Amino acid sequence: MSIRLTLGTLAASTLLLGVAAAREPVRDIERADLPGQQVFARQCAPCHGTGPGDDGSPMLPGTAALAAKYEGALPAALELRSDLSAPVLTLFVRRGSGAMPMFRKAELTDAQIEELAAYLAATAALNTPATD
Amino acid sequence: MSLLPPDMDEAGFAAFLEELRGTVGADWVWSGEADMFPYRDSFSPVWNTGEERHASAAVAPENVEQVSEVVRIARRHRVPLFPISTGKNFGYGGPSPNVNGSVVLDLKRMNRVIEVNEERAYCLVEPGVSYFDLYREIQERGLKLMLDCPDPGWGSPVGNSLERGVGYTMPHFRDHFGAHCGMEVVLPDGEVMRTGMGALPGSDTWQEYPYGFGPDPAGLFAQGNFGVVTKMGFRLLPLPEYYRSALITVPRRRDFVKLVNHVNYLSDSGLIGEVEYGSPLSALMGNADFMALATRTGGPSDAEMDAAASDAGLHNWQVELQFFGPEKATLENWHYAKDRILSDIPGAASFEGDHFPMPATEEQLNNTTQPWQTSIKRRRSLGVPSLGAWKIVRDDGHVGFFPVLPRTGEAVFEVQRVLGDAMKEFPTLPPFFNALTTPLFWHTHTFQMVFAPSIKHDDPAHNAITHAAMKKCVAVAAEHGWGDYRAAPIYQDDVAGTYSFNNHILRRFHEQLKDAIDPDGIIAPGRGGIWPRRFRA
Numbered sequence: 001m002s003i004r005l006t007l008g009t010l011a012a013s014t015l016l017l018g019v020a021a022a023r024e025p026v027r028d029i030e031r032a033d034l035p036g037q038q039v040f041a042r043q044c045a046p047c048h049g050t051g052p053g054d055d056g057s058p059m060l061p062g063t064a065a066l067a068a069k070y071e072g073a074l075p076a077a078l079e080l081r082s083d084l085s086a087p088v089l090t091l092f093v094r095r096g097s098g099a100m101p102m103f104r105k106a107e108l109t110d111a112q113i114e115e116l117a118a119y120l121a122a123t124a125a126l127n128t129p130a131t132d
Numbered sequence: 133m134s135l136l137p138p139d140m141d142e143a144g145f146a147a148f149l150e151e152l153r154g155t156v157g158a159d160w161v162w163s164g165e166a167d168m169f170p171y172r173d174s175f176s177p178v179w180n181t182g183e184e185r186h187a188s189a190a191v192a193p194e195n196v197e198q199v200s201e202v203v204r205i206a207r208r209h210r211v212p213l214f215p216i217s218t219g220k221n222f223g224y225g226g227p228s229p230n231v232n233g234s235v236v237l238d239l240k241r242m243n244r245v246i247e248v249n250e251e252r253a254y255c256l257v258e259p260g261v262s263y264f265d266l267y268r269e270i271q272e273r274g275l276k277l278m279l280d281c282p283d284p285g286w287g288s289p290v291g292n293s294l295e296r297g298v299g300y301t302m303p304h305f306r307d308h309f310g311a312h313c314g315m316e317v318v319l320p321d322g323e324v325m326r327t328g329m330g331a332l333p334g335s336d337t338w339q340e341y342p343y344g345f346g347p348d349p350a351g352l353f354a355q356g357n358f359g360v361v362t363k364m365g366f367r368l369l370p371l372p373e374y375y376r377s378a379l380i381t382v383p384r385r386r387d388f389v390k391l392v393n394h395v396n397y398l399s400d401s402g403l404i405g406e407v408e409y410g411s412p413l414s415a416l417m418g419n420a421d422f423m424a425l426a427t428r429t430g431g432p433s434d435a436e437m438d439a440a441a442s443d444a445g446l447h448n449w450q451v452e453l454q455f456f457g458p459e460k461a462t463l464e465n466w467h468y469a470k471d472r473i474l475s476d477i478p479g480a481a482s483f484e485g486d487h488f489p490m491p492a493t494e495e496q497l498n499n500t501t502q503p504w505q506t507s508i509k510r511r512r513s514l515g516v517p518s519l520g521a522w523k524i525v526r527d528d529g530h531v532g533f534f535p536v537l538p539r540t541g542e543a544v545f546e547v548q549r550v551l552g553d554a555m556k557e558f559p560t561l562p563p564f565f566n567a568l569t570t571p572l573f574w575h576t577h578t579f580q581m582v583f584a585p586s587i588k589h590d591d592p593a594h595n596a597i598t599h600a601a602m603k604k605c606v607a608v609a610a611e612h613g614w615g616d617y618r619a620a621p622i623y624q625d626d627v628a629g630t631y632s633f634n635n636h637i638l639r640r641f642h643e644q645l646k647d648a649i650d651p652d653g654i655i656a657p658g659r660g661g662i663w664p665r666r667f668r669a
């Protein structure tokens with residue numbers, strides 16, 4: 001059996017344009033100049049950053065997972081969260097959560113978690129709109 | 133109750149840990165539930181069951197002298213070590229060992245990029261260097277080199293290649309172990325050995341000629357347990373001047389056989405990079421009738437699939453091609469590929485995709501302008517490490533079975549049917565093998581197909597199905613000559629058992645070697661299905 005398809009039919013059925021329409025705006029944020037900034041950039045941002053995800057995904061996987069979890073009740077981007085103290089971070093970093101595996105002390109020390117907490121608090125404060 | 137290494141009591145364990153602390157410092161030795169929790173395999177299908185493998189302690193040396201000393205201490209105390217590099221082996225056991233009570237030798241702190249040579253296109257790295265680290269080094273120094281990285285960028289060239297992991301650029305670089313050149317290894321007695329030209333004092337070709345003289349033992353350290361690798365060299369690609377992508381679709385189901393042969397030719401001739409096979413008919417899987425056809429026991433006939441495709445105005449198969457090189461060469465190679473395939477397969481169609489000079493801009497890396505719904509993951513295709521791929525992780529993780537099969541369309545059809553039928557026993561799992569399942573062209577000269585059922589930490593019944601399905605896949609595939617390329621510790625004995633030619637001579641040979649150099653099993657006993665005498669008894 002032979003099938004004849006014009007290029008037009010095929011194009012209409014397999015080509016998808018306008019992927020960008022499904023994307024959400026990505027927020028630019030101001031970052032606190034603290035040692036935790038580099039720790040965050042290297043250890044957390046590849047999954048929890050504010051930029052877009054790969055290949056048309058609106059968000060990076062960790063940010064997307066938190067957006068789905070909190071449904072707007074809390075910011076999906078960790079750098080906008082003011083409630084992540086070192087003990088709270090320690091819990092998630094050392095025990096993992098869902099698809100996020102645990103991090104070992106050999107790769108992220110307790111001191112670096114403290115630095116992360118200070119960086120996140122300062123960065124969240126920098127990006128909180130003034131209320132007066 | 134704390135977990136202990138095999139044949140050891142609390143006092144012996146305490147004395148052993150004390151010696152480790154004396155070597156690496158008290159901050160870099162851990163034991164106890166809280167510190168050892170991150171050494172569990174969070175993607176384990178036997179999570180919280182008696183089959184889960186737990187380490188008793190972990191030690192993180194910062195240089196090769198400390199590694200050597202740790203190995204000597206372990207040998208004196210007869211404690212099995214389980215070396216990891218970055219420890220991100222998710223889907224294949226994470227950082228967890230084969231033997232309960234093993235001590236993880238965590239090499240993450242050894243994170244020096246020792247050399248990146250632009251003119252001669254190689255690097256030499258320590259185990260703790262991640263793909264992110266190596267990429268950053270290349271970018272910061274403005275070197276015109278391209279990496280070949282796996283999906284997740286947090287793994288390491290050393291750990292990934294020792295698992296024979298894969299990437300997504302040109303054929304000979306996708307096989308990460310194949311692209312290594314020269315290694316340094318701490319042997320089970322603590323001696324430091326270098327392979328290839330590294331064994332010749334004063335040579336300047338360690339990262340350029342892998343063999344040196346005589347037998348090359350480098351292969352023993354991949355998926356093996358004969359030593360702790362402390363340095364490894366890798367070949368890198370010169371940064372290509374230009375990148376080009378394209379799509380070819382073919383109408384009939386049987387056209388896949390010819391399509392694969394053409395793509396093989398293009399790949400073996402060095403004209404294309406990694407390809408993504410797919411089926412435009414995937415769009416129909418939401419339709420219950422079509423789904424029933426594509427997953428039917430015994431498989432659908434070609435005529436039925438051709439009729440379904442025709443009714444939907446779709447082609448049966450597609451392949452996305454990627455070209456690297458000077459701009460004119462990529463264009464000529466694309467024209468050649470298109471002419472070759474379109475002149476041989478009636479009704480085949482071709483489409484030009486994104487193309488641009490390298491290095492790609494951030495916008496190009498984001499991959500939102502391809503004029504079709506693409507399966508190409510742009511960052512990994514251009515050797516840019518990312519964690520964007522984590523979006524494919526469902527539930528709390530998954531385990532992977534990726535059988536090696538011949539690089540032919542017929543073999544793909546057979547795997548679809550055989551493993552599709554076998555997995556009918558597990559109706560709650562997604563139909564990984566169905567009439568549309570396409571092969572992965574990862575390793576240089578072979579195909580693999582994906583089976584990666586999910587796990588859930590709080591659902592032992594779900595995990596038990598995943599576990600049983602994994603075991604069945606390994607067994608059924610082996611009956612047809614398709615072997616798994618890599619496996620988590622809990623499956624390594626099963627998989628090694630399938631490579632059984634001549635009454636398991638391969639395993640018996642490995643055991644002889646293991647008995648000769650590591651009879652007490654100081655280095656990862658059980659890894660690769662190789663058990664030393666002490667643990668076979």
Ligand SMILES: Cc1cc2nc3c(=O)[nH]c(=O)nc-3n(C[C@H](O)[C@H](O)[C@H](O)COP(=O)(O)OP(=O)(O)OC[C@H]3O[C@@H](n4cnc5c(N)ncnc54)[C@H](O)[C@@H]3O)c2cc1C
Pocket residue numbers: 215216217218219220221222223226227239259281282283284286287288289290291292294295296297298299359360361362521522524525656659
């Ligand atoms: C969503 C997802 C996508 C993935 N995509 C890919 C992919 O594209 N390609 C791919 O290859 N994998 C992939 N993986 C699997 C895995 O995540 C990667 O292969 C990862 O790079 C392996 O972890 P690692 O590099 O940290 O190696 P490690 O975990 O450090 O090492 C792996 C194993 O090698 C041995 N080993 C490590 N270092 C040493 C040493 N120095 N001496 C002796 N033995 C050692 C140990 O047995 C260790 O368990 C994927 C996983 C997931 C979940």
